[in-house]
Amino acid sequence: MQKILLIGNGARENAIAESVVKFGYELYGFMSAKNPGIVKLCREYKIGNILDAESAVNFAKGLNADAVIIGPEAPLAAGVSDKILENEIPCISPTKCLARLETSKEFARNLMKEYHINAYPKFEIFKSDEIKEVFKFIDDLQDVAVKPIGLTGGKGVKVTGKQLNNAEEAKTYAGEILKKDNVVLIEEKLEGEEFTLQAFCDGENLAPCPLVQDHKSAYENDVGPNTGGMGSYSDKNLMLPFVTRTDYEDALGNLKKVINVLKKDYGKYIGILYGQFIATKDGVKVIEFNARFGDPEALNVLPLIKDNWIEKILDKKLSSGLKFENKATVCKYLVPAGYPENPVKTEISVDESKFGNNSKIYYANVYEENGKIFSTHSRAIALLGIAETIEEAEKIAENSTKFVKGNLYHRKDIGTKELINKRIEHIKKIRK
Numbered sequence: 480m481q482k483i484l485l486i487g488n489g490a491r492e493n494a495i496a497e498s499v500v501k502f503g504y505e506l507y508g509f510m511s512a513k514n515p516g517i518v519k520l521c522r523e524y525k526i527g528n529i530l531d532a533e534s535a536v537n538f539a540k541g542l543n544a545d546a547v548i549i550g551p552e553a554p555l556a557a558g559v560s561d562k563i564l565e566n567e568i569p570c571i572s573p574t575k576c577l578a579r580l581e582t583s584k585e586f587a588r589n590l591m592k593e594y595h596i597n598a599y600p601k602f603e604i605f606k607s608d609e610i611k612e613v614f615k616f617i618d619d620l621q622d623v624a625v626k627p628i629g630l631t632g633g634k635g636v637k638v639t640g641k642q643l644n645n646a647e648e649a650k651t652y653a654g655e656i657l658k659k660d661n662v663v664l665i666e667e668k669l670e671g672e673e674f675t676l677q678a679f680c681d682g683e684n685l686a687p688c689p690l691v692q693d694h695k696s697a698y699e700n701d702v703g704p705n706t707g708g709m710g711s712y713s714d715k716n717l718m719l720p721f722v723t724r725t726d727y728e729d730a731l732g733n734l735k736k737v738i739n740v741l742k743k744d745y746g747k748y749i750g751i752l753y754g755q756f757i758a759t760k761d762g763v764k765v766i767e768f769n770a771r772f773g774d775p776e777a778l779n780v781l782p783l784i785k786d787n788w789i790e791k792i793l794d795k796k797l798s799s800g801l802k803f804e805n806k807a808t809v810c811k812y813l814v815p816a817g818y819p820e821n822p823v824k825t826e827i828s829v830d831e832s833k834f835g836n837n838s839k840i841y842y843a844n845v846y847e848e849n850g851k852i853f854s855t856h857s858r859a860i861a862l863l864g865i866a867e868t869i870e871e872a873e874k875i876a877e878n879s880t881k882f883v884k885g886n887l888y889h890r891k892d893i894g895t896k897e898l899i900n901k902r903i904e905h906i907k908k909i910r911k
């Protein structure tokens with residue numbers, strides 16, 4: 480049996496672990512904390528610093544691993560995939576150089592501009608001595624997104640009308656980022672509905688997953704601070720109720736273009752490419768790329784996959800695409816009280832025996848100690864419902880929240896008919 484080493488220990492990695500085992504591989508885990516969901520599926524695991532490439536390689540070599548999958552972005556930025564590849568172990572994750580698509584928003588936006596992948600908002604990148612130019616750019620645009628260029632766990636971007644009240648606050652925030660990082664990205668604020676398209680890549684071909692919509696805002700009705708994502712849903716037929724065929728084709732076309740231009744200058748992309756898109760009045764635009772599965776979006780797509788994606792990537796056979804069960808899914812994250820700003824550690828107890836058949840649980844930023852589960856500073860437990868419709872899947876996920884105890888909260892509105900209708904009305908209004 481082939482051995483897969485999985486690096487990471489969030490809910491996304493719990494879903495990857497489940498899929499690895501489902502397709503008949505022996506799973507090994509390298510984690511920074513003991514994730515009870517992953518531990519259950521592993522033959523063996525090691526707790527350590529997942530950013531330490533040397534430790535990852537030594538573990539993989541000791542096991543004689545047939546391939547390595549890296550779940551989160553931070554090890555990609557730390558060059559873990561490069562070290563794995565140097566040791567001639569196949570890695571289903573891109574190199575550090577290619578992962579700049581995610582780890583440097585400057586790289587990603589400049590790549591799109593240079594290669595005329597014309598699905599980006601107006602943007603400028605400013606260095607520390609350009610604060611006057613920053614102010615002028617913000618004055619000209621008024622409504623902006625202010626972004627650190629590096630990784631911030633989804634919590635660094637602030638947008639006027641959401642986390643920023645006006646252009647003056649945008650200037651203040653841009654100034655803070657400049658002081659800290661010596662560089663800031665300012666973009667025109669785009670108006671529309673966001674969606675995620677993830678695709679598997681084997682270096683040549685790309686196989687898309689069902690579309691997903693994530694919910695970044697901490698609180699119901701899309702208010703509050705940005706989070707890593709509070710929950711997500713997907714629909715039957717790979718689509719979403721507010722996305723047109725043209726939107727879908729354009730989004731997929733953008734991913735294909737990116738893979739092709741990267742191949743020319745930076746190498747073949749192997750792993751998962753994630754596009755965050757926004758459907759606007761002027762068509763689809765790219766918000767950002769990620770070099771890995773989304774979290775929670777991985778949870779919506781991986782349980783539905785029918786083909787052995789690991790084998791297809793390793794054998795470079797993705798040209799025939801990948802099949803998914805034709806179902807809808809809803810994922811809800813339970814997060815510690817006070818998250819994301821002042822999360823409070825809590826003990827968590829779960830009664831999995833009460834969950835129904837079409838309900839799944841994935842453990843996120845929790846750890847197990849003496850048989851007890853505790854939350855940390857971030858999202859704790861993800862609950863997934865799978866059904867024929869989004870509405871039914873929502874009810875399943877919501878019902879499961881009753882069987883998880885702890886000082887946690889979640890968004891009840893994700894996947895409800897009311898929220899989906901709001902999305903549909905929003906896009907109609909924008910595009911009328």
Ligand code: AMP
Nearest residue numbers: 600624633636638666667668669766767
């Ligand atoms: P990012 O970290 O780039 O995904 O940004 C986090 C969130 O900020 C996105 O999911 C969007 O909701 C929002 N955002 C980022 N860029 C823009 C933009 N140009 N216009 C409007 N909203 C944006």
Ligand code: GLY
Nearest residue numbers: 693708773774775
């Ligand atoms: N769901 C957002 C992300 O994974 O970056």
